[in-house]
Amino acid sequence: MAKHRSETTRASLIASRENGDRLPLWSRPGYLIRRLHQIHHALFLDECRTFRITPVQYGLLTVLSTRPGIDQVTLAAELGIDRTNVADVLARLAARGLVRRASAERDKRVKLAFLTVEGARLTGKMYEAMHRSQERLIAPLSPAERRKFMAMLTRLVEASNQHGRALLRPS
Amino acid sequence: MAKHRSETTRASLIASRENGDRLPLWSRPGYLIRRLHQIHHALFLDECRTFRITPVQYGLLTVLSTRPGIDQVTLAAELGIDRTNVADVLARLAARGLVRRASAERDKRVKLAFLTVEGARLTGKMYEAMHRSQERLIAPLSPAERRKFMAMLTRLVEASNQHGRALLRPS
DNA sequence: AAAATAAACGCAGTATACTGACCATATCGG
DNA sequence: CCGATATGGTCAGTATACTGCGTTTATTTT
Numbered sequence: 001m002a003k004h005r006s007e008t009t010r011a012s013l014i015a016s017r018e019n020g021d022r023l024p025l026w027s028r029p030g031y032l033i034r035r036l037h038q039i040h041h042a043l044f045l046d047e048c049r050t051f052r053i054t055p056v057q058y059g060l061l062t063v064l065s066t067r068p069g070i071d072q073v074t075l076a077a078e079l080g081i082d083r084t085n086v087a088d089v090l091a092r093l094a095a096r097g098l099v100r101r102a103s104a105e106r107d108k109r110v111k112l113a114f115l116t117v118e119g120a121r122l123t124g125k126m127y128e129a130m131h132r133s134q135e136r137l138i139a140p141l142s143p144a145e146r147r148k149f150m151a152m153l154t155r156l157v158e159a160s161n162q163h164g165r166a167l168l169r170p171s
Numbered sequence: 172m173a174k175h176r177s178e179t180t181r182a183s184l185i186a187s188r189e190n191g192d193r194l195p196l197w198s199r200p201g202y203l204i205r206r207l208h209q210i211h212h213a214l215f216l217d218e219c220r221t222f223r224i225t226p227v228q229y230g231l232l233t234v235l236s237t238r239p240g241i242d243q244v245t246l247a248a249e250l251g252i253d254r255t256n257v258a259d260v261l262a263r264l265a266a267r268g269l270v271r272r273a274s275a276e277r278d279k280r281v282k283l284a285f286l287t288v289e290g291a292r293l294t295g296k297m298y299e300a301m302h303r304s305q306e307r308l309i310a311p312l313s314p315a316e317r318r319k320f321m322a323m324l325t326r327l328v329e330a331s332n333q334h335g336r337a338l339l340r341p342s
Numbered sequence: 343a344a345a346a347t348a349a350a351c352g353c354a355g356t357a358t359a360c361t362g363a364c365c366a367t368a369t370c371g372g
Numbered sequence: 373c374c375g376a377t378a379t380g381g382t383c384a385g386t387a388t389a390c391t392g393c394g395t396t397t398a399t400t401t402t
Contacts, residue, residue, distance in 0.1 A: 025230055025249070028305050030211040032324040034226070035251045037208040038389075039327075040201040041358095042334035045390095055205070056358065059196055073380060078196070080206045085359050087382070092357080109367050109380040134199050140330035141323060152312060152320050153203040156210075159311035163213040170197050209359075212388095216360095227388065244350060256389050258352075263387080280350040280397050 040137050047133040051126050056081065058130055060089055061123040064099065064115045071110045078170060098122060211308050218304040222297050227252065229301055231260055232294040235270065235286045242281045269293060 025031050044055045053061070056079070063078045064070065072090070076083040090113055093099040098119030104110035115123065138146045196202050215226045224232070227250070234249045235241065243261070247254040261284055264270040269290030275281035286294065309317050 023302065023305075025233060026325075027321075028301075029309050029321060029324065030215060030226060030305055031230060031251075032321070032328055033204060033208050033211055033308075035328050036324060037204050038251070039331045039334050040204055041389090043331065044201065046334065054357065055201060059202060062196060071380075080202075080209070081358080082360055083381075084361085084383085088358075107368070107380080111381070130199075131194065134194075134201055137204075137331065138200050138327070140326050145323060148319070149323050150198070150200060150203070152316060153200065153207060154197075155311050156309065157203055157206050160210045160214065160308070163210050163217070170195075212360090225387065242350080252388080253390055254351080255353090255391090259388075278350080278398070282351070 036137075040133070043136050044130065044133040047129040047136075048126060051122060051129070053122070053126060056085075057089055057093060058123070058126060060086070060093065061098065061115065061119060061126075064113055065120060065123050068114050069112045071104070071112055075113060093119070207308075211304070214307050215301065215304040218300040218307075219297060222293060222300070224293070224297060227256075228260055228264060229294070229297060231257070231264065232269065232286065232290060235284055236291060236294050239285050240283045242275070242283055246284060264290070 041055060044058075048058070059079050060075065063075060067074075067078070070078070072086050073083050075090075076086040079086065081089075090099055090101060094101055097116055100114045100116050102112050102114070104112055138149065141149055212226060215229075219229070230250050231246065234246060238245075238249070241249070243257050244254055246261075247257045250257065261270055261272060265272055268287055271285045271287050273283050273285070275283055309320065312320055
């Protein structure tokens, strides 16, 4: 007990000496962005609950709807996520019969992905709900602010896009 | 084969009919925010590689440095993450000897968390690296834009803070 | 005081999102 | 043509971030 107390006291002293009056958590852009990301995830699930589809799954479905037969690496670049993650998400969607996977004939390494009829139908039916979740996210800003916010987000993403294995490369 | 081709054709038709010329992925705020979150994660790991600490772990450590002996529910609210997630992160930090956990005496349900001396020292040493990762994230914006961006982020988070189990409640 | 409710924690399960290692197939230089 | 290199995919492992359920302990209501 006494030993614990003294260790805690020492830790607090070190913390206050080395760490005091520094940038608090919620003044750090990274933490606000992480939290806003979570909030959007929650809003999306709230609107799309009945479909049992997550934001990333929906993103993948919409990419497939405009680019049927895309390979996994290109798909990953379109979505801005890692190729191993794409394989995970594809497997779950395929298990639900929303996506079909096939090997390419020209290049035996490549696996192609397609929407099934049911996948395409679901994607279409979800659009309104997805759109509402996006609107709710930025609703607290005025229309002019929304434009500025989106422009800044775009600039930040484009400027730092090379970081991580999941670099974004929209067509 | 012919069956597959015709199914794909039907799916594409449904997709283009129900989904055509709609809001593209990267004009949706949620997707830009998700990607910017990933970018910050990558920048943070890049700067803090030698410490082997993630953004959330560092956030938890800094909260503990200002509020030693905090319980897990309050900790979750300070961080804006779920309490089960807090327990996971605490377990990993405790396994590395950076954090100590103890039961409260007054209320036997509650578990308290403290920095160890080593945890406090590490947190202090990491500050500069963490700060660089935050600066790099918003470097593409001018100082005036950064202020506006941070103000808008803060408003958005505060406005939608009630969503999800991980509501944020900074002290 | 007993019963009902609430709070704190834990566990199992699921999804995202990576790293590092490995294998199969293509491509390219000599 | 053949060895080196590059590319696409998979697998194992780790971390974040939840939901839903159950257990223990406090508090509140009757």
